[in-house]
Structures are given as structure tokens and as C-alpha cells.
Amino acid sequence: MLKNNAKEVNRDQDLERLRKIPGPLVQWYRENARKLPWRDDPSPYRVWVSEIMLQQTRIEAGKPYFLRFVERLPDFSSLAEAEEETLMKLWEGLGYYSRVRNMKKAAQIIVEKYGGNMPADYAAILSLPGVGEYTAGAVASIAFGVPVPAVDGNVLRVLSRILASDANILQDKVKKRFRELLEQVIPADCPGDFNQALMELGALVCIPGKARCEECPARKFCLARERGITELLPVKAKAKPRRIEERTVVLLIRQGRVALQKRPETGLLAGLWEFPSAEGKLPGEEVQQWAEAQGLSLKMWEMLPPAKHVFSHIEWHMAGILAVLKPDSPEGSFTWVGPEELAGEYALPSAFRAFTELAFKILQSPNEV
């Protein structure tokens, strides 16, 4: 009982502090907001696309993808009908590819269930595939003016500092607590601006590491600044070390084309294309054997420089092999593509970048193939 009372007192103190923030923060936002494509025309479709695209993705990385995406697929119905290959190509290089698959599913639901319009309702938005608490709050508040918080990484950092909270921001309960606090202070007349102001502050001023406190509209109310502990916050549990996977990637060449294969429909890089590759290190001497097992007739092979790619949870250490087939070799179970198709039609993950660049060079040098 005593503990609960203490909690309530803390909550009241936090609320008292946070109530001072919206006024100066929103004013600051209106004077300092960056000009961004989805802010020019914040239609529900564009806001939603931008929010999905910016999940765990920097604004600068997402911007060109956003412009291309909404030009090619300007509304829910065009997205709902888009080919999966088109979507993967539009998303190529952005990462977290399930986002765009979920977008198509969500667009289909919006067309079939809501007549082609995003519902102006937090719970309905939240129920869409690929939309979580943050994205639902962002879309509802920015596109429809619904007074719900949108707690992303920026907001977690800003609030941790204003409240001098040393709680681990990766814990669900911390996110929930911050959300509940914000629900009580979010301005009913401009929830979208308020949410974006918190994020914009986190992106431009209250940045990770050494914050630019002298520019901060909330500096007078910030407990971390008062205590001189801004740089120590937020607190975040350390990430688990990545596991290392050895792989072998084969640039298989035949008659001026390179072999591709489609990755499985689930798991890492699902549904994207790759060069023939397999787990483990294929010793050079076994290349001949490998080719025969695929029913291929090998003319020559050589080792390529190895390459490394770091994912969030895995490191690929890739051995590379160039293998040129005889012109009359069977094609095996691969998809053979020339340079134009490789560039324009098939979505390859960045993980293979070094090999993709090599493939272009090889396909464009006449004597190699």
C-alpha cells in the first residue's frame, strides 16, 4: 500500500511537470518544424505510408522512398491491387520487408471493409496489420486530430530526460507509463502537432548523447538538465551480441546472364531475390561438384573477395565464387537475368551489394562471359 502511494505521488509530480510542456513545445514546433513531403499534404494515406516507412528508419533514408512510393501508388486501392514484386522493388534497400507486405494487406482491408478510406478511429487503425501503438497514435492524431499519444524512440528519450527517469525504455511497462502520462497532457486542439513536436524535439534538439539544451523550449522544465544527468539518459538494456553465419554466394554466369533464386516466403529477407547461395562455407574444390549436382556444365570458376553484412541480429560472412557455365550448359533451377532486369525488375537486398556490383561489372565486360 505504501509502495502504491509512493507511485501515485511520483506520477502526480511527473504530470505536474509535463503539464508545462505543451505550450512552449508546440510553439517551438511551429517555428522550427522541418519541411517534409508528408507534411505538405497530410492525407491519411500519405501519413500512414510515411509512418510505416519511418519505423526504425531515418527520415533522410525514407524520404526518397516515400516520394517514389506515393507517386507510383497514390492511394489505398492502387496499393491493394499492386503486385508483390512491384512492392518489393519499391521497398528494395529499406529493410524490414514485412512492412510493405503488411501495407498491402492493410490496404485491402481498408478498401473492402472501410470503402477505401482509413477509419478515423484509433482502435480501428490499431487493428490493421503492421500498425502498432505508436503508428496508430501517429496516424490518428496527425491525420484525424484524435487526441492520442504517439510514443516512439524520440519521445521515450525526451520524456526520460524531462522526468529524469532511469527506467529501461525498452520495457513495455515504461512505454505504457509514458503513454498514460501523455494522454493526460495532450492538447485536444492540436494533438498531431504536439506528437510531432515531441518527436521533432528528439530528432533535432534532445538528441542521443549530448543534447542541444540551449536550444530546447523545455529546458526550464527538464529535471535531467537540472540534475546534470542529460547525457546519462535514457537508460536502455544492452543488446544481445549478434550471431555469425558463414555463407557462400555464387555468381553463376551463362550467356551474358547471371543466375538468381527467390528466397523463402518467410523469415529473413523473405521473398527477395538472391544469387545462388547456401549456409556454410563451400570449399573452392567443391565448386565443380556443386555445379554437377545442380546439373550444370562448368567452364571455369574462381574465388571472389569475401564480403560481410551486418544485420540487427546476425552477421553474414560471405565467401564469393564466380562460376562461368559453358554456353550449352543446362540452366538448372535458376532465373537467369541480364543487367537491365537485374537493375530494374528484381528486388535484391543490400546484404548482397558487393556481389551485385560485381555482377554488373562482369555482365558488362564482353570478354568475361
Added chain:
DNA sequence: AAGGCGTGGTC
């Protein structure tokens, strides 16, 4: 709750 799921910039 914790791990799967990408990529590129920064220090």
C-alpha cells in the same frame, strides 16, 4: 518478455 526482422549514418 524477448527475439526475429534491415539498413545506413555516426562517432
Added chain:
DNA sequence: TGACCAAGCCT
């Protein structure tokens, strides 16, 4: 070079 991190979601 390596570790951290970004407008998170799903299971």
C-alpha cells in the same frame, strides 16, 4: 573498426 542507433511490429 565496431558499437550504437533510427517516427517499431509481431509472435
